[in-house]
Amino acid sequence: xxxxxxxxxxxxxxxxxxELNSLxxxxxxxxxxxxxxxxxxxxxxxxxxxxxxxxxxxxQFADELSLRERDVAGAQAPLLAQLDTLESQIAASPQxxxxxxxxxxxxxxxxxxxxxRQQIRQRKLPLPQAMSxxxxxxxxLLSLVFELTDTAAEPDISxxxxxxxxxxxxxxxxxxxxxxxxxxxxxxxxxxxxxxxLLDLIERQERCFSTFTDFADxxxxxxxxxxxxxxxxxxxxxxxxxxxxGFAADSGLRWFxxxxxxxxxxxxxxxxxxxxxxxxxxxxxxxxxQASHQQQADIESLMPQPxxxxxxxxxxxxxxxxxxxGSVRPQLGRSLLTLVQQQSRRLQALDTELAALRxxxxxxxxxxxxxxxxxxxxxxxxxxxxxxxxxMAMNQNKKLVEIAGAMLAVADVFPxxxxx
Numbered sequence: 485x486x487x488x489x490x491x492x493x494x495x496x497x498x499x500x501x502x503e504l505n506s507l508x509x510x511x512x513x514x515x516x517x518x519x520x521x522x523x524x525x526x527x528x529x530x531x532x533x534x535x536x537x538x539x540x541x542x543x544q545f546a547d548e549l550s551l552r553e554r555d556v557a558g559a560q561a562p563l564l565a566q567l568d569t570l571e572s573q574i575a576a577s578p579q580x581x582x583x584x585x586x587x588x589x590x591x592x593x594x595x596x597x598x599x600x601r602q603q604i605r606q607r608k609l610p611l612p613q614a615m616s617x618x619x620x621x622x623x624x625l626l627s628l629v630f631e632l633t634d635t636a637a638e639p640d641i642s643x644x645x646x647x648x649x650x651x652x653x654x655x656x657x658x659x660x661x662x663x664x665x666x667x668x669x670x671x672x673x674x675x676x677x678x679x680x681x682l683l684d685l686i687e688r689q690e691r692c693f694s695t696f697t698d699f700a701d702x703x704x705x706x707x708x709x710x711x712x713x714x715x716x717x718x719x720x721x722x723x724x725x726x727x728x729x730g731f732a733a734d735s736g737l738r739w740f741x742x743x744x745x746x747x748x749x750x751x752x753x754x755x756x757x758x759x760x761x762x763x764x765x766x767x768x769x770x771x772x773x774q775a776s777h778q779q780q781a782d783i784e785s786l787m788p789q790p791x792x793x794x795x796x797x798x799x800x801x802x803x804x805x806x807x808x809x810g811s812v813r814p815q816l817g818r819s820l821l822t823l824v825q826q827q828s829r830r831l832q833a834l835d836t837e838l839a840a841l842r843x844x845x846x847x848x849x850x851x852x853x854x855x856x857x858x859x860x861x862x863x864x865x866x867x868x869x870x871x872x873x874x875x876m877a878m879n880q881n882k883k884l885v886e887i888a889g890a891m892l893a894v895a896d897v898f899p900x901x902x903x904x
Contacts, residue, residue: 493783500776510641511765513632518758520625523559525751528659530556531618534604535663538611539670586628593621615663623866640764647700648757654692655750661685662743665724669736674727682725717742847885854888
């Protein structure tokens with residue numbers, strides 16, 4: 485194939501520009517993840533306060549509930565504002581359809597908050613149902629984070645996104661543990677069902693934090709290892725998980741306070757992860773811009789003078805590599821060949837590094853989609869769907885991802901849920 489040198493140059497520069505555009509989009513996604521993180525944290529705080537309000541005597545925690553609602557509104561506004569700009573930014577992206585679907589789910593879930601709050605204020609909603617509503621809203625927000633993570637194509641940024649998503653998910657399970665145990669302490673007893681829920685949430689936290697440590701950098705791994713769990717918290721957790729009776733009347737309030745301290749400490753780490761993510765994005769953009777300018781300068785230095793007949797120079801590519809044709813200007817042909825090969829090797833190295841990350845993400849994606857399938861077709865909660873998958877994996881002595889993949893392979897034969 486004969487390739488005109490000016491066309492070769494044009495596509496080399498276009499490749500660099502596409503890379504820059506992708507990195508700038510990654511920066512926008514990182515900023516979006518940071519806003520989602522803030523809203524999730526505020527919703528977790530409102531969920532916890534709502535639980536205490538529903539468990540407490542008339543009038544208690546009402547002021548705190550109003551404060552939590554204002555905090556959520558303050559975190560929700562900037563997120564919705566950024567979501568409004570997504571359509572114009574990524575409508576042509578191959579991943580836009582799934583991403584927009586998740587955005588629609590988030591906006592719809594958030595629209596249910598006012599009615600949910602009114603029912604809580606009027607004490608018309610049982611505590612488990614109130615918690616389930618908050619869990620669903622947060623689950624939709626975390627699903628959006630996962631979708632944003634799934635489309636990243638830069639190794640360092642992908643790792644930072646996976647680490648942050650895993651940490652956010654672990655923190656959410658910690659929030660659910662706080663809420664369930666607080667309600668049981670307030671009721672004065674821990675049923676076998678409650679104990680199993682708590683044990684399951686603790687195990688899921690450990691899984692998420694294990695993935696976090698696999699993908700986080702050394703600094704964040706050390707910070708996490710140095711976050712010691714309060715001994716009083718661990719003592720109350722053992723009481724909850726063993727169903728021991730005879731605990732103090734104020735144990736529920738102490739548990740809630742200690743669990744809140746733990747989750748607030750997690751939020752500090754989560755904010756640090758968001759800052760690291762932004763730093764990775766900005767550093768890669770700066771490096772890519774510098775490389776682009778250098779490439780442009782290198783190409784300009786190779787361009788022939790106006791009096792030269794540039795059209796005579798071209799290169800021939802065959803199945804065995806790059807060969808100069810007899811009419812190619814030697815310096816320009818060899819230099820263009822070097823630039824093209826360098827860019828090709830660099831992109832190939834990125835693809836190789838991303839392969840392992842994509843495998844991890846694909847496994848997580850299959851599990852999440854299998855859970856969604858069970859939730860839709862069997863009307864299960866997120867917790868029940870996960871337990872079903874895990875039970876099937878244990879019974880068949882297979883990995884969770886293998887069960888999820890098999891389920892998705894026959895998804896089309898699942899009966900449609902009945903219409904309401």
